[in-house]
Amino acid sequence: MENALQRFLFEHVNIRGELVSLDSSWRHVLERRTYPNSVKRLLGEVTAATVLLAATIKLDGTLSIQIKGHSALQLLFAETIGSTSFRSTAKWNEHEEMNLENINLLSGGSIAVTITPKTSGQPYQGLVQVQSESIQESLENYMGQSEQLPTRLWLASNDQKASGMLLQKLPGKDNIESDDWQRINTLASTITDKELLSLDFDTILKRLFHEETVRLFDDSPLSFMCSCSEKRTDGMLQSLGEAEVRSILSEKGNVNITCEFCGKNYIYALPGIDRIFSGQSSDPIQDFHGSIN
Ligand SMILES: [Zn+2]
Numbered sequence: 001m002e003n004a005l006q007r008f009l010f011e012h013v014n015i016r017g018e019l020v021s022l023d024s025s026w027r028h029v030l031e032r033r034t035y036p037n038s039v040k041r042l043l044g045e046v047t048a049a050t051v052l053l054a055a056t057i058k059l060d061g062t063l064s065i066q067i068k069g070h071s072a073l074q075l076l077f078a079e080t081i082g083s084t085s086f087r088s089t090a091k092w093n094e095h096e097e098m099n100l101e102n103i104n105l106l107s108g109g110s111i112a113v114t115i116t117p118k119t120s121g122q123p124y125q126g127l128v129q130v131q132s133e134s135i136q137e138s139l140e141n142y143m144g145q146s147e148q149l150p151t152r153l154w155l156a157s158n159d160q161k162a163s164g165m166l167l168q169k170l171p172g173k174d175n176i177e178s179d180d181w182q183r184i185n186t187l188a189s190t191i192t193d194k195e196l197l198s199l200d201f202d203t204i205l206k207r208l209f210h211e212e213t214v215r216l217f218d219d220s221p222l223s224f225m226c227s228c229s230e231k232r233t234d235g236m237l238q239s240l241g242e243a244e245v246r247s248i249l250s251e252k253g254n255v256n257i258t259c260e261f262c263g264k265n266y267i268y269a270l271p272g273i274d275r276i277f278s279g280q281s282s283d284p285i286q287d288f289h290g291s292i293n
Pocket residue numbers: 226227228259260261262263264
């Protein structure tokens with residue numbers, strides 16, 4: 001199954017699961033930039049994890065995971081919009097690019113998970129420190145704390161695909177169920193990265209859980225989609241400040257912003273800059289990830 005999320009449930013035990021496979025949509029992310037290998041692998045993992053986590057809360061809004069790691073890795077960012085589309089990007093220190101493959105990029109890092117409801121309510125943000133140099137363990141820890149539901153993750157990515165599996169123990173009677181949780185986890189832990197990246201959903205579930213009764217739900221399609229907009233780039237320029245923006249304008253003749261997710265260019269000449277700083281713009285949205293060039 002390409003670019004899809006598959007939910008499933010173990011009958012008779014209170015455990016649910018999800019599998020995700022991002023194929024052409026992941027390659028679309030990679031076509032935009034040349035990522036160093038180690039950054040690319042982590043970005044694939046965090047992208048798959050974001051889709052899996054969003055699906056557990058049946059999200060109507062956005063869920064993002066932001067990781068700040070070692071000084072060489074400034075940011076890994078992945079976001080899903082309503083569980084059907086995603087976008088992701090990374091920033092790294094180009095001066096340290098030669099060393100990126102030799103250091104633990106997550107060292108000393110932190111992970112922020114932000115959930116923004118579509119209509120009402122404030123964004124909610126949870127923060128955890130990176131544990132055991134692994135995105136999956138850190139997120140398992142986060143889910144255990146924030147959702148209070150034991151959760152396991154398996155994540156893998158390469159140049160072609162970003163994949164993952166999630167298992168979650170649902171609330172219910174305990175004791176007997178903790179044996180079930182152990183057994184299902186032991187079976188799931190035999191999955192290899194190679195299998196996760198090469199096998200289809202049915203084969204993975206048969207290979208891991210052939211003695212269990214697994215009920216499949218309809219799979220849902222996923223695609224790459226960017227939510228950048230002129231309103232967001234307006235907000236980015238407003239947060240930079242009028243003096244700075246006008247100095248770029250006089251130096252370069254216009255202000256050209258490139259979205260870091262989709263590569264779209266937003267070009268502002270004098271009338272556009274006048275409009276932004278005329279005081280007539282609506283509330284600025286300051287979450288645009290773009291670079292001025
Ligand atoms: Zn964009």
